[in-house]
Amino acid sequence: MAAAQDFSDPLSKEQRELALWSFPLVADFVQAHYAAQPKLSAQNVRFAVFNHSHLWRALLLRDHNNAQKFRAALDRILMASGTPPSFALQLDEALLDELLIVVSERFQRSPRRALELNHILLRLARELTALRLTRQLSA
Numbered sequence: 001m002a003a004a005q006d007f008s009d010p011l012s013k014e015q016r017e018l019a020l021w022s023f024p025l026v027a028d029f030v031q032a033h034y035a036a037q038p039k040l041s042a043q044n045v046r047f048a049v050f051n052h053s054h055l056w057r058a059l060l061l062r063d064h065n066n067a068q069k070f071r072a073a074l075d076r077i078l079m080a081s082g083t084p085p086s087f088a089l090q091l092d093e094a095l096l097d098e099l100l101i102v103v104s105e106r107f108q109r110s111p112r113r114a115l116e117l118n119h120i121l122l123r124l125a126r127e128l129t130a131l132r133l134t135r136q137l138s139a
Contacts (some may be wrong), residue, residue: 014116019060022099027053029098033091039082047077052088056095056105059124071131092128096121097131 030052034045055070075085091110099121 003017012120015060015062015120018117018120019057022060023057025099025102026056026095029095030091031089033094037081037083037087038072041081044077044081048074048088051077052091056124059127060120064127067127067131068134089132096128109124115117 027049031045031049034040034048034052037045040048051070051074055067055074058064058067058070071088074088078085078088100118103114103117103121107117
């Protein structure tokens with residue numbers, strides 16, 4: 001029988017670990033996609049990668065205030081370069097898919113662990129949606 005999960009800690013060990021090991025993967029993934037955008041200068045690519053990867057880290061660590069700041073900064077960079085902010089939203093979807101695949105491949109022999117991490121990623125997807133709605137309402 002599995003040990004009961006402690007829901008009193010708002011940030012689980014799994015969330016911390018996922019935030020730690022996924023950060024380089026997230027940064028590399030968004031780097032490749034932003035670098036392929038012809039409207040973004042090299043400097044704006046660096047700024048976009050910084051803000052997008054830190055947005056994901058903030059969401060994984062449940063740091064909603066910083067997540068909103070990183071999303072707002074990312075939107076400003078994209079809009080200033082003529083790249084629609086919807087590009088970042090599409091990239092979020094692709095990144096979520098990538099992380100779900102990585103988790104399922106990395107934890108094949110630990111299905112319970114993979115399930116826990118996938119639940120964290122699904123919660124993150126809900127938070128990305130809420131963040132998007134908040135941004136739309138404030139615009």
